[in-house]
Amino acid sequence: MTLSRWFRATSWQRLRLPLLFTLTLPVLALMELNIDRLARGVDQPLYYSARLDEVSKMDLEATQLFDAASRFVAGDAGVSREDLTMLLDIFWGRVDATKTPSYMTVLGAANVDLNLPLELFQALPRFEAAVNALVLGQPASLAALMALKDLYGPRLHRINEVAWMTRRKVVAEFTQRNLANVAVLRNIQIGFAALSLFILLYVMFELLSARRANRSLNTMIAEKQVLLRTDLLTGIANRSAFEADLLELCNAAPEQGFTVVYLDLDGFKTVNDTLGHAAGDALLRYIAEVLRAAAREGDAVSRLGGDEFAALLPGPIERATDLMAKVLEQIGFAPMLEPGVIVSGSIGLCHSSQCIEQSKPQQSGRLMRNADLALYAAKHGGRNRLVVFSPDLKERHDRQTRTETLLPPAIRAGALEAAFQPIIDLKAGGVAYLEALVRWSPPELGPVPADQIVAIAERAGLVSDLTFAMLEQAMRLSKRIEAEGYATPIAVNLTPSMLIQPDFAGDVIAALNREAMKPGTICFELVEYADLDDRGSDTVSANLEALRQAGIPLAIDDFGKAYSNVHRLMQIEFHLLKLDKILLTGIGESQRAARILHGLNRLMEAIGVEMVGEGIETQAQVDLLRNAGIRYAQGYFYARPMFPDAICAFLKAGLPAETACVPHAGS
Amino acid sequence: MPSISRRLYKAVFFCLFVLGVAGLRPALAETLFVVLSADGQKQFAVTEEVIDKVGTTSFKSVLPSTDEPFYVVRGPLLRDIVAASGFKGSSVTVQAFDGYEMDIPGDDYMKNDVILAIETNGKRLTRRDRGPAWIAYPSVEFPEFQGDGYAARSVWQVKDIIVK
Known part of the structure; x- marks a missing residue:
């Protein structure tokens, strides 16, 4: 909403209520005035009318008296003296009332003979005397009363007429006013109706705009709610x-x-x-x-x-x-x-x-x-x-965390040991060479698998330390068995991450020279990883070349476990190919597998490479190797990895006939 | 009988009659006004004796069509008179000697001290004074009784009270 629109909206809202009041107040005031006028007008006509009636009645009562008197003196038995007295008293009371101020006011307004009521009142004793003088059956006794009648009669009639006329006028005026009042009432009614309608419309308008505001507010809130829940990049929930x-x-x-x-x-x-x-x-x-x-x-x-x-x-x-x-x-x-x-x-x-x-x-x-x-x-x-x-995941995770915490210091402290597993020469018999395998069994964790050690070392960037520690231990053992008169080579495991390091080969050669190791006593086993990509290929090639020139033999480890980059293999000069145990278990029994192994061996022989079968645990597997012409075997069938003390004993004790250990004369 | 004694007799009777009429008013047994039942069959005469029995009340009242602003009136309460008559009704119609007639609703005389005034300012009312009984409201103490409607109900020269 732009600023100006907001301002206009607010001003209108602010004006609405005052405007309403400004319009309704005059209407209400007007109606109040009308009602007031109405109320005031109601009383007065009644007031005038009642008095005028009584003035007329006075004339009538006088006439009644005169008539009754006439009949009395004429001997009419229907009229008694009591009747005459009654009529006189009534007339007397009437005159007494008529002379009072309230009647005078009315008569004054009617423009009439104002003196009559007072004169009559003063003449009342004469009336009484005249009535007392009446004698039944004697017309002559009427004279006094008749004199009074002649005197006041016409004036009474006159006043009666005026009163009658005035009353008619007043009634007419009253009717007129009533009609006018009806009109006023009608106006008031219309006024109220209009006002009510106006207020109703206003209220409805307010209601509708409130509802509309409410709805848009609700929409905004809903949108906001959705936004709060949404991940902006992908549009799904957050x-x-x-x-x-x-x-x-x-x-x-x-x-x-x-x-x-x-x-x-x-x-x-x-x-x-x-x-x-x-x-x-x-x-x-x-x-x-x-x-x-x-x-x-x-x-x-x-x-x-x-x-x-x-x-x-x-x-x-x-x-x-x-x-x-x-x-x-x-x-x-x-x-x-x-x-x-x-x-x-x-x-x-x-x-x-x-x-x-x-x-x-x-x-x-x-x-x-x-x-x-x-x-x-x-x-x-x-x-x-x-x-x-699974519930053990937590344990494994905790164990993993603990291993990751404890291993790097252990590596740095040189606390890792090496065990050695013999590789047996199936053709010549005896131990062909030993493979160094990392062993670490801290009291908190127990034995930690070698692949886990390597993985953690990789992540911690301590593979170099690890490899060189293994190299040290291999060289030490080599010296020891040499002292016993054996020249068995020892192989150390190598990861591609080592080959990427530029000075790797140099460091190895320097270490070997330091210990004055004879060429061929130490060799390396390299595992192929999928992520050994083309990035450091120059460094890798340089390292490998340096190792080759130094006369350090190389074996390819775990062949067949993962996808092999044959192109890469063709670039490396290796002397031994180690078949992963997966190739020799289960499927090893099939004819086709045996033929493949056989063919593979012939292939390797053609380039001067011997093969080692890993994970040999049964005689059947040994036979499989022999049938395929594979020369070397490594596995629990022959020997488990052993610590240095046990190795010497193992070498001395010899092996079953086929695999007799042939000592070399010290060289 | 000789005509002179007959005349004498007439004169004596006439004088007695006049005296009787003029002098002995008001006599104790004389009826001031009458209370009638709704069907008009039964009537109850209100005499001085009745008035003495039910007792009177007095207050200041503004009487219509009079010279003075107000009068001190005295008389029996209308509701007492109605009760004394024994007739049952929720309103009364008061008729006057001059032919005037007005209804008085029960609320008026049951809830308020409406009296039949027989005396104003200490003076007994005669027919010529618009007595012998005049309906009076306590309109000085309660000015709302000064309106025209109540003036119309302040019937003077009360002749009959019909209980309806």
């Missing part, structure tokens, strides 16, 4: 909406329960860095759209912020896992991604049946924590997967 919805679901406690889902994007930062923030935003909107499309009535999807999404899916856990599995697939097909930029999702789920808490807010908090733990497990379990919460 964190506060998610938390509110979750609490609501906890309270509603639907029959089949519901699943809390957390979804994190893996590699989102890469997208922002390589493709720009516009692409990043577009990706987020795409994910939101995927979620929204997958959601059904009653589901809620939201973006918590950054690359974190959440969903609330009523129903059993299976429904949620199915749905999110489909979502995971779709994430990979994001259109704004260029080839080479890979984005996946890590998803953690927890079902409401897995948290039964006393209070609903507690349940909601616990569900979120558990889903978060599951998400963490998904991320650390390799990403691009979904993990459902």
Whole structure:
């Protein structure tokens, strides 16, 4: 609303009520005046009329007296002296009344013979005497009364006529005034009706505008409410909406329960860095759209912020896992991604049946924590997967946290140990070489798996420390068994992240020289990772070349476990290929698998590379290797990893006939 | 009888009659006015004796059509007279000797001290003074009784009271 419009609206509102008063007050005043006029007019006509009636009556009563007297003296038996007295008294009373001021006023107004009533009053004793003088049956006795009649009779008649005329005029005036009053009343009625109508219209107008204002206010509030709940970038719900919805679901406690889902994007930062923030935003909107499309009535999807999404899916856990599995697939097909930029999702789920808490807010908090733990497990379990919460996840998470806390100092303190597992030469018998494997078993945690140690070390940036610590221990053992007269090589595990470091090869060679290690006593086993990409390929090649020139043999570890970059393999010069145990378990029994292994061996032999079978636990697997012509075997079937003290004993004790350890004469 | 004694007899009777009429008014047994039942069949004569029995009230009253602003009136209460008559009714119609007639609603005389004034300013009312009884309202104490409506009900020369 512009400023001027606001101002106009306010002024009009301010004026409305005063305007109303200004209009109604005059109308009310006018009506009040009319009513007043009406009231005043009512009394007076009655007043005049009554007095005039009585003046007329006086003439009549006088006439009655004269008539009765006449009849009396004529001998009429119907008239008694008492009757005469009565008539005289009535006339007397009438004259007495008529002479009083109130009658005088009326008569004065009628412009009449004002003296008559007083004269009559003074003449009353003469009337009385005249009546007393009457004798029954004697007409002569009437004389005195007749004299009075002659004297006052005409005047009485005259006054009667005037009174009658005046009364008629007054009545006429009264009627006129009544009619006028009716008109006034009608005006008042119209005035009131108009006023009422006006007020009614005004009130309705006010009501309607209030209602309209209310409605627009409600709309604004509703819009605001929606905004508060919406994530502005993607248009789906935001964190506060998610938390509110979750609490609501906890309270509603639907029959089949519901699943809390957390979804994190893996590699989102890469997208922002390589493709720009516009692409990043577009990706987020795409994910939101995927979620929204997958959601059904009653589901809620939201973006918590950054690359974190959440969903609330009523129903059993299976429904949620199915749905999110489909979502995971779709994430990979994001259109704004260029080839080479890979984005996946890590998803953690927890079902409401897995948290039964006393209070609903507690349940909601616990569900979120558990889903978060599951998400963490998904991320650390390799990403691009979904993990459902299980109670041990918390323990594992706690354990993981503790390991991550305790390991780096342990590495730095050199507290990690190495165990060594022999690789057996199937053809020549005896130990071909030893593989150094990291061992760490702190009292708080117990034995920690090697791959976890390596993963944590990677994240902590301590792989170098770890590798060199292992190298130290390998060299120490080498010296020790050399003293016993054995020249068994020892292999140390290498991660690609080491190869990316420019001075890696130099440091290794320097360490070996420091200990005056003979060439070939120490070698490396390299694991292929998918994320060994082309970025540091020059450094990698340089390192590998330096190692090759220093005469340090190289083995490729865990071949067949993940996808192999054959192109890369062709660039590395390696001496040994270690087959991951996955190739030799289960499927190992099939004819086709055996033939592939055989072919693979022939292939490797052609380039002078021998193969090692890992994870050999059964005779059948040994036979499989032999049939394929694979020379080396490593596994529990032959020996477990051992600490240095045990190694010497192992080497001395020898092996079953086929695998006799052949000591080399010290060199 | 000889005509002289007959004349004498007439004169004596006439004088007695005049005296009787003129002198002995008001006699104790003389009726001032009459209370009638609604159908007119029954009547109750109000005499001096009746008035003495029911008792009188006095107050100041503004009487219509008089010279003075107000008068001190005395007389029996109208409701007492009606009660004494024994006739049942919710209003009365008062008729005067000169033919005037007016209704007085029950509320007037039951709730207020409306009297039949037989005396004003200490002087007994005669017919010529517009007595012997005059309906009077306590209009000095209660000025609302000074209106024209009440003036119309202040019937003078009361002849009959019909209880309806």
